[in-house]
Structures are given as structure tokens and as C-alpha cells.
Amino acid sequence: xxxxxxxxxxxxHGSGGSASSELIESLFLEYLTDPxxxxxxxxxxxxxxxxxxxxxxxxxxxDPIFFPGGSIGELAINGTINDLAMQGARPAALxxxxxxxxxxxxxxxxxxxxxxxxxCRKAEVPVVTGDTKVVPRGKADRIFINTSGIGIIDExxxxxxxxxxxxxxxxxxxxxxDHGITILTSREGLEFQGELQSDTCALHKxxxxxxxxxxxxxxxxxxxxxxDPTRGGLATTLSELARSSGTCxxxxxxxxxxxxxxxxxxxxxxxxxxxxxNEGKFIAIAEEQHAESIIEVMRSFPEGHNCSIIxxxxxxxxxxxxxxxxxxxxxxxxxxxxxxxxxxx
Amino acid sequence: MxxxxxxxNPDLVRSLSAEIERKLTRPVRIMEVCxxxxxAIFRHGLRRILPDxxxxxxxxxxxxxxxxxxxxxxxxxxxxxKDVIITTFGDxxxxxxxxxxxxxxxxxxxxxxxxxxxxxxxEIARDNPAKLVVFIAIGFETTIPLIAASILQAYREDIKNxxxxxxxxxxxxxxETLMQxxxxxxxxxxxxxxxxxITGSDAFSFLSEDYGLCCAxxxxxxxDILLAILALLEQxxxxxxxxxxxxxxxxxxxxxxxxxELIEEVFxxxxxxxxGLGTIxxxxxxxxxxxxDFDVTRRLGIEVPELDEPPGCLCGEILKGRKMPNECPxxxxxxxxxxxxGPCMVSNEGTCxxxxxxGMESI
Numbered sequence: 176x177x178x179x180x181x182x183x184x185x186x187x188h189g190s191g192g193s194a195s196s197e198l199i200e201s202l203f204l205e206y207l208t209d210p211x212x213x214x215x216x217x218x219x220x221x222x223x224x225x226x227x228x229x230x231x232x233x234x235x236x237x238d239p240i241f242f243p244g245g246s247i248g249e250l251a252i253n254g255t256i257n258d259l260a261m262q263g264a265r266p267a268a269l270x271x272x273x274x275x276x277x278x279x280x281x282x283x284x285x286x287x288x289x290x291x292x293x294x295c296r297k298a299e300v301p302v303v304t305g306d307t308k309v310v311p312r313g314k315a316d317r318i319f320i321n322t323s324g325i326g327i328i329d330e331x332x333x334x335x336x337x338x339x340x341x342x343x344x345x346x347x348x349x350x351x352x353d354h355g356i357t358i359l360t361s362r363e364g365l366e367f368q369g370e371l372q373s374d375t376c377a378l379h380k381x382x383x384x385x386x387x388x389x390x391x392x393x394x395x396x397x398x399x400x401x402x403d404p405t406r407g408g409l410a411t412t413l414s415e416l417a418r419s420s421g422t423c424x425x426x427x428x429x430x431x432x433x434x435x436x437x438x439x440x441x442x443x444x445x446x447x448x449x450x451x452x453n454e455g456k457f458i459a460i461a462e463e464q465h466a467e468s469i470i471e472v473m474r475s476f477p478e479g480h481n482c483s484i485i486x487x488x489x490x491x492x493x494x495x496x497x498x499x500x501x502x503x504x505x506x507x508x509x510x511x512x513x514x515x516x517x518x519x520x
Numbered sequence: 521m522x523x524x525x526x527x528x529n530p531d532l533v534r535s536l537s538a539e540i541e542r543k544l545t546r547p548v549r550i551m552e553v554c555x556x557x558x559x560a561i562f563r564h565g566l567r568r569i570l571p572d573x574x575x576x577x578x579x580x581x582x583x584x585x586x587x588x589x590x591x592x593x594x595x596x597x598x599x600x601x602k603d604v605i606i607t608t609f610g611d612x613x614x615x616x617x618x619x620x621x622x623x624x625x626x627x628x629x630x631x632x633x634x635x636x637x638x639x640x641x642x643e644i645a646r647d648n649p650a651k652l653v654v655f656i657a658i659g660f661e662t663t664i665p666l667i668a669a670s671i672l673q674a675y676r677e678d679i680k681n682x683x684x685x686x687x688x689x690x691x692x693x694x695x696e697t698l699m700q701x702x703x704x705x706x707x708x709x710x711x712x713x714x715x716x717x718i719t720g721s722d723a724f725s726f727l728s729e730d731y732g733l734c735c736a737x738x739x740x741x742x743x744d745i746l747l748a749i750l751a752l753l754e755q756x757x758x759x760x761x762x763x764x765x766x767x768x769x770x771x772x773x774x775x776x777x778x779x780x781e782l783i784e785e786v787f788x789x790x791x792x793x794x795x796g797l798g799t800i801x802x803x804x805x806x807x808x809x810x811x812x813d814f815d816v817t818r819r820l821g822i823e824v825p826e827l828d829e830p831p832g833c834l835c836g837e838i839l840k841g842r843k844m845p846n847e848c849p850x851x852x853x854x855x856x857x858x859x860x861x862g863p864c865m866v867s868n869e870g871t872c873x874x875x876x877x878x879g880m881e882s883i
Contacts, residue, residue: 185623502533502742
């Protein structure tokens, strides 16, 4: 039974949870041994002729391809920009790879490309190279997109989960679970979409502003780590940070911002919003005395309006995330395993 | 959020747990028999605010967990049949049988789709007239009326390519079997809130009358659960077992009569095998003869093998409240949510999964 599970890929392997990490560690990292890859950050950091560069890639297979608040095109641009931004990089250029199923509507393709162009313009990051493949009908699900990107990292910035220290504050740039819940409800045709909207957006400008302010006050070293909690949600991402830094992340449920309709949908479907994907939020881990000044910058951006200090780094349970619940209890939050699925009773 | 935040108010929760501490004169064991209670207790971290002398144990309340391995094999076999689409609640997908799970069968090419309601399965049947659409019917009294309604709809509208794999179970016979187990040492029972909406709180009276067990029907928010525990402690201290309804905003003494009529119209009770508890008389349901075409086991002649549980797995003992998850030698080592051996580790509502994901007790 176990052998069979291990011999073939199941959807769990792509969920961003612990099955994904096991696959990466036991297969990819076994054969691909470059130290830049083994750091397992959102983007690789490279030193090329004295310049510090970030390089990242991401593939997008979202279904539906158009959803409230965005499309696969917007997601593909923002996703790679954000992976670069999480290393403190200023994104410089993107590639765009398309795999299209035979029979896909040209109108839909044009709509996606228009979204891509608009998103690039807004983000001020260009697509500079691309590739298109078409596969026979049934061999792909409409359209898959891959984007890669490079960015330039400021000399002064030193952002890595290995720099997380006990006493640091844990900051979150806004509400959780908007993207995942929007996709889930539009995919299943559940009828409480109303105000639900994906949060997809590019985060590099907010990150650059934070870095700018910290550099100005000679305190850029106070910013230790950045991570966008995409698949697997806030809990899985915090858990990865706790494990890789050997610290304990203690967060306060009452401080975690969540939009009312998203919370209602989660309650109704029995889903834990801490495990639901985000596409326009990031976690910042920084020295506590600089937390407020980072929050000020976040708040000055519309997409950072609901930011909050959600917790602190301690040494109580190394490698673990502790959630202090709003009713006064506490529990661990382990990384996501498998797809988050609604309860049945 | 209205009707939720009030019941999660930390001041209220604190004063209730202080009251519980005052009322607790000796060590007390309370069992919950609903997966949603198990989850709620962990998700809100309630064990950390309750006194050590109060032990909460989980009973056979997760429908996925009580589904025996032979049935999972049979589900997979049907999934492998030509021109079949399996529709199932998501929790069932990753539970391993003796040779893989529905997820493995799906990865090997079977058409298996996650649905949120049997009504979705009817829609899929309508869209795929050349396929037989089979809904895996698991769950207790809460899901059974919906399944009965879909069978009636398919019958009325002559949808011939829809059927169910009958695997539903009803709660009262299982509780009776549990009570007859002389090794069970519990002082009180949190009766399942959702099940009680259908059955009514009276359905549990036999537990206090015939077995002297203190019972309280509980809702699912922290204050709901603590209030029901408080009611149980009062009964225990007074030595007067009864059924207190502490979830009166949803549960009545007689329950939802219309939903029960629906169940009686479509199903007849049969003996059913529960993981951990064995075969319990009258605890399962199959469609009546009139609706036999909607039963895939009769339509395709599917036999359900009786299989032993995986070696070393203590799910059966855990489901009876005799063992705690961390007493199982497989827990957290060989058996984890990403490579589960027993069902209690798979389902979101499984005791082992809840301990693994949330439990601070295991450290």
C-alpha cells in the first residue's frame, strides 16, 4: 500500500504541503545539488560579477482561469514578481512560457495576454522573452503558464530565514485566505461568492519601500526574513520558517486579519483560513523595535491596509508554530498535508 | 461574526473553565462522539485551558474513521470499473485500504471527483449519460437525509445512471455497543450536536436510563462545549444521569421528523461493520428493494471483503476511547497525515490527525 503511494505522483505532491517538501527533498535535491537551490528560498540568490541577483520561476495551472479579482495571467506575473520580492530584489525582467491546449479560444487567450500586459505595466516589470507550445486536445487543461524572473538585490539587504532570531516580531501585510477561498468557491460554483475576491497583486513596491526606509535609518539589518504565504497558507509558511530557523513562531489568532465574507465561507465549509492560499500577502520577520515602522510603510499601500503584527518568535517549541486562539486556548499548527477539504458532517 | 464571536469570547471561556475547575472534585473522563467536536476542541486549544483532572477522549464519531478497510477496497474496485465516475466527499479520498486509496486509484486513471453534496453527483450523472455515477455514501444522520433526497430525486426524474455505494451508519446502535463494553470507563458523553438536530435529544435517553450515563448535547463553539461539560459535571456530582440539551438553539427533543421520514422512506437498517467496534446490528442503511437500482453493490454484484485492520494500527482502540493516539507505536513515526496507516490519521476530523496537527500534549 505504501509502495504504491510512493511510486506515483498524487495531487498531494503538488499541494505545497509536506508531501511536496518530501518530494523536493527526496528526489529533486538528491540529483540537483547546487547550493543556491538547496537554500530552498522563494528565489535563488546568485552572485554574478559582483552583482547580487535573485532568480525564480513559477508555473500556473489555476482552474478557473478567470476568477473574481484576477486571472491566470495576472497570477503568473504577480507570482514570480513576489518570489523575487521576498528576497528583497527589485524585479528587472520576466519570461513568459505558454502551454496551450488545442481548441482554446483565441478570445480567452487575448484576454489573458491583455491581463499580463496590464499587470506588467502596473508593476513596471517587462516580459522580455517568451515561448509558446500547443498540445493536442485533452493533453492539457486549456492553458498552463510558466514565468521566470530576475531581480537585483540591494547590497545592504540581507534577507534569509536563517537570520530569524528569538524576540523578533511576526508581521503580516493583510488579510488571509482571500485567494484560496475565491478560487474554491468559483470552482465549485458555490453560491456565496458575493464580495469574495482574489488578493493577487505584486508586492515588490511595498517591499522596496520598507527596505528604503530601513536603509535610510541605517537599520536594514533589522529585517530578517520575508515570505509570501501562497499554497499551504499562513500556517504552512510559518511552519517552514520555524523549521528552517529552529525557532518557535507564536501567533495570536485575534490579530490575524480576515475579511468577513472569507471567514464566513471558511466557517461554512469547515476550512481553516490559516491553511488557505494567498497571492498578494507577505510575512515579514523583523527586530521588534522596528516592527511599528515597517507597519507604517505597509499601511501606506492600499494592499497593506489591513497589516498587523500577528505574533513573535520565541524558543518555547523549536520548529513549531503555536496558535494562541481567540477564545484563550492554544494549539500547534502543523504544515498542510494534502488538499484542504470541506468537512462532511 | 454573529452567533460565533459571542461563543468564543475569551472572558466567557475563562469564567466557564474556572467554574469547571470548581465543580471537578475527582478525575473525570468525558467522551465526544462527533468529529466536529474533536476538531473544535483541538482547533480552539481547549485542552490547554481545562484542568488536568478532566480527560477528554474521542469515540467513534468520525464517519471516515469508522469505515472498515474492506469497504475502501470495494470503493476502489468500483472506481476501477469501466465507464464509472466515483463521486465522494473529499475526506474519503486518501484513506488507505489494503491496496491503496481512492487517491491512488485516481492517480492510476480512474475518474474520481470530490463533491460537496450528493446533489452534485446527480448533476454529474445528468451531464454524463453514458457513465454510471456512483456516490460514496458515508456519514451519519446528518448526511443521510440528503442522500435519501437524492435517491428520491433520481427515482422521480428517472435518472438511471446514478447510484450510491451504501456505507452510511447511524449513531445510537454504536453508542449502545460501546456502553456494553465493560472495559469502557467514561463518566459522561458529549452527544453529537449535528446528529441530534436530526434524531432529537430524546434519541440518547436510553444511555442515561438504561446505562446510567450522564449525557449532554453540545454545540461546536468553545462556550458551547464548556457549558455542556459543566452540565455533565453537575449530573456527575449529583449522581443523577440524564440528557441535558445544551445546544437548544439548534436541537429539540424530537429532532427533525421530516428528515427522519425521508430516511425511512428510502432506507432499511442492516447490520454494519465499524472499524474498531466490529459488526453492529441495525447500524447501517441500504436502499429498500424499491430503490435497489440505486445501490451499486446490488447493481454490479459487488462483495465487500472482511479485512483485518493494518498490523500495529490502534485506530480501533482509539475509536473506543481505550487508547490515546500517542499510545500507538505508529503515531507520528510511521503513521503521519502524509503517509497515513489508519483512517484516524487521514480524516480532518480523525483523532490522530487532530493530535498530530494541533496537539501540544504529544510533546
